[in-house]
Amino acid sequence: MAVASSAIILDHRRLPVTTDTATITRRRTPLVLVNLAALLSATGNGITIVALPWLVLEQTGRATDAGIVAGAATLPLLLASLFSGTVIDRFGRRLTSLVSDSLSAVSVAAIPILAATVGLSVPLIALLAAIGAVFDPAGIAARESMLPAAAAEAGWSLDRSNSVYEATYSTAYLIGPGVGGMLIAITGAVDTLWVTAGCFALSIATIALLRLDGSGKPDPETRPTSIWSGTLEGVKFVWRSRLLRTIALVDMALVALYMPVEGVLYPAYFTELGKPAHLGWVLAAMSVGGVIGALAYGALAAVAKRRTLMLLAVGGLGICMVGMAFLPPIWLTLTLAFLIGLVFGPVGPIANYAMQTLSPEHMRGRVVGVMTSSAYAAGPLGYLAAGPLIDAFGIRPTFFALAIPVVVISLVCFALPALRDLDLPQKA
Template identity: 80%
Template sequence: MTAPTVTPTRRRGPLVLINLATLLSATGNGITVVALPWLVLQQTGRATDAAIVAGAATLPLLLSSLFSGTVVDRFGRRRTSLVSDALSGISVALIPVMAATVGLSVPLLAALAALGAAFDPAGIAARESMLPAAAKDAGWTLDRSNSLYEANYNVAYLIGPGVGGVLIAMIGAVNTLWVTSACFLLSIATIAFLRLEGAGLPDRETRPESMWTGTLEGLKFVWHNRLLRTLALVDMAVVALYMPVESVLFPTYFTELGQPAQLGWVLMAMAVGGVIGALAYGALASRVRRRTLMLLAVSALGACMVGMAFLPPLWVTLTLALMVGLVFGPVGPIANYAMQTRSPEHMRGRVVGVMTSTAYAAGPLGYLLTGPLIDAVGIETTFFVLAIPVCVIGAVCFALPALRELDR
C-alpha cells in the first residue's frame, strides 16, 4: 500500500502583505512628489526654491541606498521595513506640525525632505529581500512574484501623484502630507502581520560586523560577480542618459509649448506601459529568454529615444512613450531575479542596496550634463546627444557574454 502524496501548504498571505505594504509606502512617496513642490511654491512662489527642495530629497538617496542593505542584513528584514516606514512617516508628519507651530522655510523643508528620503531605501531593500521566501510559501516562481512586485510598484507611482493633486485641491498641500503619513502607518500595520522565514533577526555569525565593513562586502560581491557587475554598469549608463528625458527635456519642451497637461499624458503613457510590461513578464518568462528581453529593452529604448528626438506630433510621442514602458517593464523583474539567485541568503540585502545605489548615482550625472547642453545647443540636439549613446549601449549588450548567465 503506497503512502498518500502530501501536498505542501501554500500561503499567499506573506506575498500579499509585502505587495500591499509596497503599494501603500510607494503611494505615499508618490503623493509627496507632488505635494512638496506645490507647498514650496505656495510659500515662496519661486521655482528655484522648489528645485532646491527636490534636490535635497534626491541627494541622500545615493548614500542611504548604499548602506541600506547592510542595515537589512544586520537588523533583519521585517524590523527594517517597520522602522524605515515609521521614520519616513514621522519626517513627513513633521512638516504640517512645523507649519502649525514655528512656520515653514525653504531650508527647513529641504532638511525634512532629505530626512524622509534617507529612510526609504532601507524599507525597499527589506521588502525586496523577503520576496523569494514569500514566493516559495505561495508556490510561485521568482519570475511571477517579481513581475507582480514591479507592476505593483509602478501602479503606486502612477496613482500617487494623481491622488496628491486631487487632495491638494480639496484640503491643501499641508493637510495632504497627513495622508502621506497615514500611508506609511498603514504600511507598518501591514508588515506587522507578516510572518515569514528569514524575515527576523539574522544569525549572529552571518551579520555584518559594522555598517562600513558590511557595505564594502556588498560592493566587493557585486563587483566580483560578472552578471551583477554587468547589470549594474548597464543600468547606471542607461539611467544617466534616460532619466533627464523625463525630468528635464520633456518638462522644458512642453513648458516652451505652454502645454503642461501634455507632459502629464506622456509620463502617464510611460507608467502605463511599465505596468503592462512588468505584468507581461510573468507570462513571458517561461517562454522567452531573459537575455532576449533585456536586449530588446535596451535596444528599443535607444530607438524610441531617437524617434522622440525629432520632437514629433503628440500622438507619436505618446506611442513611443508607451513602447518605452512596455519594453522596459521586464527589466526590474529581471534585475530582481539576478540579485535573488546570485546572492547568498545572508547578503541579499547588501546586494540589493548596492545595485540600487548605482541607479541613484547615475541620475545626477545625467542632470549635470543635460541642463547646460539644452542652453548651449537646444532641446532637439540634446535629445540626440542622449539617444545615440543608448543605441550604442544596446549594440554592445549583444556582445556581453555575462548576460547569457541570466538564463542559466
C-alpha cells in the first residue's frame, strides 16, 4: 500500500479551491482499494511461489516432483483464466473478486490442516495446488477490469494508473517471496502457508469496502448469454486484433521459458546449497527492479515510445537470463535479477494499456481473461520440461536451454510490425 499511497500523494493536478478533503478521499478511495487488494492477494501468491516447491523438495529432494507441483498449480490456470473473463462480464467484477479470494483462502489453508492430520504426499500437494490455482485468475482479472473506472474517478491517466498498479504487483512479489523465504527458515514451509491464507482474507475485506461504478452486476443487454459463447467472443476479439494477438503470443513464449527459472531451477539450485533465503532474495531483487521500472513508466510514457520500451524489456530479459545461466556469485545473480525487473517493469502497464484501449467496456473482462490465459497456456509445459531436464543434464545446461531462445525471441520482436501499433493514438 505504501507504493500506491506515495504515488497518490505526489499527484500535482490542480484541483478547484472549493474541493474539500472528503471529496478528494471519495474520488481516490476506489483506486487505493483496488491497488491494496491487488497487493494483498499477490503477496499471498508470492509466498506460495516459494513455499510449495520448497515443501516438495523437503519431502522428496527431487526437482521432477517440484516441477510436477509447479505444473499442477499452473495447468488449471489455462482454462480457469480463459473462462474467468466471461464470469466477470456475466456476474460482475466485485462479486467475482470476493468469491475468488474466498475460495483461494480455503484451498491454501487446507494444506497445513491436512499436514497436521492425515499427512501430505506429492500427489495431494499437487491436487491442492491445482484447486487453489483455479480461483486465482478470476480475482486478478476482476481487479484489473476495475482499474480504468477507479482511475477515472481519481482523475488519473491510464498510463499513470497502470504504472502504479503494476508497481503494486511488483511490490507484492517483493514482499511475498522475501517473507516466504524467511518464514520457511523460521517456521517451515507448511506453517508459512497460513500467512498466504491470511493475505487472501485481507484482500476480501478490502474489496468488500469498494464502491465503484461498473463493478456491480452487468447490464443484462450486454452480458454474455453463456460462459462458452462469451469466451468464444473474447477469443475472436483478441485474435482479430493484431496487436493483442502479437502481445499474447510473445507473452506465451516468454512465460514458458522464464517461469521455470523461478519455479523450478532456482528452488532446486538453492536447495542443493541449503540456502532457502537466497531464493527469496533473488525474487525480491527482481521485484525491486520491477517496482522502479513500473513506476518509471508513468514518466517514460510521455517521452518514449511504448514499442521501444517493449523491445528493451524482451532483449534485456534474454541477456540477463544468459548471465544467470552461468550460476554466478549471489551478488551478481541479484544484480541480474534486479535488471530483469527494471527493464521488464513497463511491460505490464503497456499490455494493460493495449487491452484497455482496444476492448469495449462490456467485454473488458473477457479480453483480460483471454490475454491472461494465453500466458498460462505455456506455463505448464515449461515447468514440466524443466524438472526432467535438470535431473538428466543439471541446472546450468537447463538454464542455457531456456535462456538462448529468449534472446532469439527478442531479435524476432524487432521485425514484428504489430508492435508499432502500441504508439498509435487509441481511444480509451
